[in-house]
Amino acid sequence: MADFNFVTPSTCFQCSRCTHCCSLDVMLSDEELTSLADNVDSKWRTTKKVMDGSNLTCSLLQDNACKIYESRPKLCRVYPFFAIPAADLERFGIPVPDAAIHLIGDDGEKYLIIYDDACPGVGRGVACNWSEIVSLTISHLSEFDRHKEST
Numbered sequence: 001m002a003d004f005n006f007v008t009p010s011t012c013f014q015c016s017r018c019t020h021c022c023s024l025d026v027m028l029s030d031e032e033l034t035s036l037a038d039n040v041d042s043k044w045r046t047t048k049k050v051m052d053g054s055n056l057t058c059s060l061l062q063d064n065a066c067k068i069y070e071s072r073p074k075l076c077r078v079y080p081f082f083a084i085p086a087a088d089l090e091r092f093g094i095p096v097p098d099a100a101i102h103l104i105g106d107d108g109e110k111y112l113i114i115y116d117d118a119c120p121g122v123g124r125g126v127a128c129n130w131s132e133i134v135s136l137t138i139s140h141l142s143e144f145d146r147h148k149e150s151t
């Protein structure tokens with residue numbers, strides 16, 4: 001079973017601009033696939049990867065900075081965090097620590113937030129706007145649901 005790291009009241013974050021996350025697969029919605037045009041891998045619905053030295057990295061990364069930072073995909077905005085409905089965690093029997101924070105999303109559902117501990121920014125800086133993480137995740141997931149319904 002997946003071993004999740006849950007956001008608690010003491011979780012903080014500050015991006016160190018290490019660019020690790022720009023080598024990961026970023027799943028894109030239909031709208032993002034269209035707007036990013038030549039920079040997508042349409043077969044896998046991700047941003048296109050290019051070789052950077054011996055590493056594969058996003059084609060939109062230039063000089064260690066995102067070329068489309070202000071309009072980057074939603075998954076890039078929420079990383080290293082992601083919101084999960086509490087009901088899904090319960091359905092799959094995933095244990096939730098008592099300290100995990102719970103938030104009510106724009107859809108009225110209860111959410112918890114998990115994070116990728118491969119990101120060195122977790123544990124630095126200050127608390128994030130957790131409600132915004134939930135809103136962006138819901139928006140990302142709803143765009144995916146629309147895509148699934150249309151295929």
Ligand code: SF4
Pocket residue numbers: 014015016017018019020021022079080118119120121122
């Ligand atoms: S992996 Fe984390 S610290 Fe590194 S660039 Fe991405 S968000 Fe920032």
Ligand code: SF4
Pocket residue numbers: 021022023026047058059060061062065066067068069072073076
């Ligand atoms: S779109 Fe920008 S932030 Fe997202 S993976 Fe590519 S370079 Fe990184």
